[in-house]
């Protein structure tokens with residue numbers, strides 16, 4: 001197993017002699033591949049997930065990315081999907097059948113929740129959401145038909161953690177397969193497989209790509225698990241990435257280390273500033289000593305990434321809006337993990353969808369991007385004065 005991050009990001013799997021010796025691997029923008037003889041074609045048809053035949057199953061540009069993602073997550077193999085949601089859905093669906101039961105951390109990513117509540121429920125798969133801050137809650141929810149645990153540590157809005165080693169140990173006792181959505185940490189700051197988790201998923205849209213110009217997802221795990229997902233859900237649901245997006249993602253990976261450490265350094269400064277400000281009632285960020293699971297965070301995560309949520313000391317929604325509308329460097333947008341700092345006010349997303357109605361209107365999620373942290377703090381200070 002290769003464990004030199006900069007080598008993985010910059011060289012692993014690039015096999016340059018098969019790409020005209022180009023320094024940057026070419027984008028193999030082809031949907032299908034040709035063979036000189038019938039016999040040659042026959043020899044690859046059985047191997048369509050390992051050899052170029054048709055790009056839904058195998059594409060040389062995507063294949064480089066698979067090797068890099070697997071190595072980064074200390075996994076045997078990985079798959080790349082056209083979105084993070086597709087990656088999570090395919091991985092979960094691959095391990096459950098009608099009559100099975102899934103235990104999932106409460107408040108997971110919104111479309112992970114929909115996968116369980118609205119999609120899998122229609123096919124007879126049950127679920128229970130648990131408070132994951134105590135791993136024993138997973139054990140207490142195990143039923144004879146439980147086959148799958150979903151973790152997301154921390155989640156990307158309120159930042160509760162699960163003790164991944166403890167959850168994985170409970171799962172192993174009951175022969176249950178585990179998945180962790182590791183998007184917040186990227187593979188650089190947390191490796192769930194080292195803690196005993198079976199499958200790791202990421203929205204590659206976020207830190208892995210890092211430039212806000214691609215939507216993609218990945219799943220990494222044991223070779224037999226990945227092969228199973230690939231031969232069933234990946235090939236039938238067909239959420240394959242385009243070679244061009246895979247190439248952009250590879251370009252984004254070149255700077256993953258630089259971007260992640262910059263974002264984490266700046267987030268620490270921003271979080272400390274916000275925690276000390278009278279107009280900020282609470283900062284949810286696992287890097288702060290005040291976070292209720294700070295010790296666990298330090299135990300299982302290498303560093304704390306640049307996403308946090310604040311609760312403003314604001315009298316009404318108008319006060320929250322004055323803060324948000326006056327922030328100049330934090331763009332009002334969903335998503336995160338790119339170069340640009342973002343803000344995501346909960347009060348903009350409450351409403352008819354019924355999502356987030358349990359969250360206080362004073363919450364604003366902030367993503368700390370690559371701008372000068374001094375500039376970001378000055379901007380926050382002037383906007384807080386407008387509340």
Ligand SMILES: *Cc1c(COP(=O)(O)O)cnc(C)c1O
Nearest residue numbers: 083084085109156183203205216
């Ligand atoms: C964005 C996100 C997803 C979904 O990924 P897409 O690439 O948008 O489909 C899943 N989990 C987390 C934690 C995310 O932030």
